[in-house]
Amino acid sequence: MAKSLLKVQQKINKKKSPVHPKGRKAQLLARASLREERVNKKKLIHTMKKTEENQIVDFIQEYINSEEALKREIFDVDDMQALIETFINRDMDELEQLRASRRPGRPSSKRQDLLEFRIKQEQHVYETGWKVPDLRDPVNVTKLRLWQGGHGGLTSIKFVLVKKEGNIDDSVSSNDLEMS
Secondary structure: OOOOHHHHHHHHHOOOOOOOOOOHHHHHHHHHHHHHHHHHHHHHHHHHHHHHHHHHHHHHHHHHOOOOOOOOOOOOHHHHHHHHHHHHOOOHHHHHHHHHHOOOOOOOOHHHHHHHHHHHHHHHHHHHOEEEEOOOOHHHHHHHHHOOOOOHHHHHOOEEEEOOOOOEEOOOOOOOOOOO
């Protein structure tokens, strides 16, 4: 049985006769189309999740490559927590501006709702534990400074789970945890 939509279409197009709507070939085509949609949806969700995970790593890399941070080889837990909190509050100015520009009694804009939802979600992730690169290890900091931004490059970087109260879980590998 052919699983890919392209193979099914090629198989059906070999015959010149039209496909009967309730026939075997139409059902095969429908199954292949549904599978194709399901696979594409999963790919999109996976790509979006990886992109969201990479945003904080990009943010941290940008900070540790800044002039003031280039002098340091390692960063402590307080620095990592400050970076996470700065990342969470990165759009707070825009949110305050949207709140101020809204007339009383009017519903909030979509953008404001989106920002509030994202901040609330990121706060929750931070309270339960956020997977970030381990900046306490000088080798790891060097690897992060040289990282080119790809998904595959993160496999060599060691990650830790940082919680809001200051707990750090070292037993997290780069592939063990998915962000929620």
